[in-house]
Amino acid sequence: MLWMIDNKKILLCVTGGIAVYKAAALTSKLVQAGAEVKVILSESAAKFVSPLTFQALSRHEVFTDTFDEKNAAVIAHIDLADWADLILVAPATANTIAKLAHGMADNMITTTLLAATAPIWIAPAMNVHMYDHPAVKKNISTLSEYGYQFIEPSEGYLACGYVGKGRLEEPDKIVDLAVNFFQKGSGELAGMKVIVTAGPTREKIDPVRFISNSSTGKMGYAIAEQARDAGAQVVLISGPVELKAPPGMEVVRVESAEEMYDAVLSRFEQSDVVIKTAAVADYRAKTVYSHKVKKQPGDSVIELERTKDILFELGQRKTKQILVGFAAETNNLDEYARKKLQTKNADMIVANNVQQEGAGFGTETNIVTFFKRDGKNESLPLMSKQKVASRIIEQIGKMVKDMVK
Ligand code: CTP
Numbered sequence: 001m002l003w004m005i006d007n008k009k010i011l012l013c014v015t016g017g018i019a020v021y022k023a024a025a026l027t028s029k030l031v032q033a034g035a036e037v038k039v040i041l042s043e044s045a046a047k048f049v050s051p052l053t054f055q056a057l058s059r060h061e062v063f064t065d066t067f068d069e070k071n072a073a074v075i076a077h078i079d080l081a082d083w084a085d086l087i088l089v090a091p092a093t094a095n096t097i098a099k100l101a102h103g104m105a106d107n108m109i110t111t112t113l114l115a116a117t118a119p120i121w122i123a124p125a126m127n128v129h130m131y132d133h134p135a136v137k138k139n140i141s142t143l144s145e146y147g148y149q150f151i152e153p154s155e156g157y158l159a160c161g162y163v164g165k166g167r168l169e170e171p172d173k174i175v176d177l178a179v180n181f182f183q184k185g186s187g188e189l190a191g192m193k194v195i196v197t198a199g200p201t202r203e204k205i206d207p208v209r210f211i212s213n214s215s216t217g218k219m220g221y222a223i224a225e226q227a228r229d230a231g232a233q234v235v236l237i238s239g240p241v242e243l244k245a246p247p248g249m250e251v252v253r254v255e256s257a258e259e260m261y262d263a264v265l266s267r268f269e270q271s272d273v274v275i276k277t278a279a280v281a282d283y284r285a286k287t288v289y290s291h292k293v294k295k296q297p298g299d300s301v302i303e304l305e306r307t308k309d310i311l312f313e314l315g316q317r318k319t320k321q322i323l324v325g326f327a328a329e330t331n332n333l334d335e336y337a338r339k340k341l342q343t344k345n346a347d348m349i350v351a352n353n354v355q356q357e358g359a360g361f362g363t364e365t366n367i368v369t370f371f372k373r374d375g376k377n378e379s380l381p382l383m384s385k386q387k388v389a390s391r392i393i394e395q396i397g398k399m400v401k402d403m404v405k
Contacts, residue, residue: 005182006034011084011118013109014054016044018159019091019125019168024049026090026171027057033175038080040064040109042096066108077108081115086178089113090151091125091168094136100148101139119181121247123151123174128164144250151177151247177247180229187231188397192272194232195264196224197310199239201257203284205302206293213279214361217241219326220277222389224249230393232273237263239278257281257307264310268317273396275324276311279361283307315345322399324392327351328360337371347399348372350392358382370395 010030014023030037039054040063051062061070069076089096089109096109105111113120122143130136131153140150151174155165198220202210217238224236225246234249237260245251254260257280268274283304311325325346327337330353337351349371354360359367366388369379380391
C-alpha cells in the first residue's frame, strides 16, 4: 500500500548489534510503504552490515562519519536532523542509549539526535541481562522523561543464545507504528489528550504482602492503543501488570491507589478525556508495617481504610473533560452502573458482568454495556478486547463531535 506514508521522511539510525540485519529489512519495508528513508550507521553497525546494503535499499547515500561532509552547502548532521519527520533508532544498543541519556554527541548518530526536534523512537535490542541492568533501565527512563518513545523489545531467542526479552521488535510492527503515527492527523481523537488508567493497584501490608485484585490490564492497554491510533496523545497510567509498554504513548507505572490518584490528578487539567479502566483498590491497610509481620497463634485482623475514589474526584473537578468509568459487577448490573454514572458524574460507564463467560479479568474477550448520560444504554455482544476498545473510542469520538457542535 504505497500511499500509507507517502513522502514522509524517516531518518533511520542503526547502531551496532546483531539485529542490524533486521534494520536492513526495516529500511526496505519503510521504503515499500512509501516513506523516504535516509540511514545513519554507527561505526560498529557498519561492521555487521555494509553501508552499501542500506544505500541500495534506501536509494540514498548512507552517513557514518560526522566529518564526512558530503555536501559543502550544508552541515550534514543538522541538515538530517531538520529533514526528518520521524527518527527511528533501530536497533538501539545499550551504549547508544547511555550516550543519548547523557547528552553526548560523539558520533554522527548522537550528534544528529541532539540537534533533532522531530519525534524520536528508540527500539532497543540487546542481551536480556543487559536490558535488565539498572543502568540501562535508568537511561531508558531518563530518555522517556525527555520525550523519547520506546518500542520495547520482544521476548524470544537471542543471538547470544539466551531466551528472553531483548529482540528487536519485528520490522513489520515498526512499520505499522510509523503508519499509525502519520495517519494520526485524520483520526477521530486527533490532537486530543487522553489519560487511560489500567490494571490493578497494590496496597501494601508489609514489605512482602499486599492487597490487590485480578485485573490484568488487557482492557485498559487495548483502549490506550486504540486512542493512540485514533490520533490522541495518550498517557497510560498503569498499575502492576505483565504487559509491554505500548509504543507511541507516555506510560507511567504506579503501584498504589494513592500513586494512581497523584499521577491522574496532576495531568487532569490539561486532559480532554479520561478513561478509568483501572481496578483501583477501594481499601488499603490502615497500618503499613516496615518489617515483615510474623505470624501469631490464632486469628488476625487487618484494619482497612478507604482509598480516594479517583473517578469521583475527577467528576467533581471536571470542566471540559469527558469522563469514562468502568463497572465490574456480578449482579444488578444496570442498577449499579447507572448509580455510578450519577454519583461519579461520569459521561459514560462501561459495565460488564465479570461472572459471565468471556467477560471480565484476564480474558481476551469482553461483553460490555455502555451506560450514557442521555439515559440510553447499548449492549455489545461478546467480542475481543481490541474490538471493545475500538467501540469505546468510537463512542468517545461521537461525544467529542457533539461537544463541538
Ligand atoms: N475507581 C476510582 N478510584 C477508586 C475506585 C474506583 O477511580 N478508588 C474507578 C474505577 O477505575 C472504575 C470505577 O471507578 O472506573 C469503578 O467504580 P466503583 O464504584 O469504585 O467500583 P468498585 O470499585 O467495583 O466498587 P463498588 O464496590 O462500589 O462496586
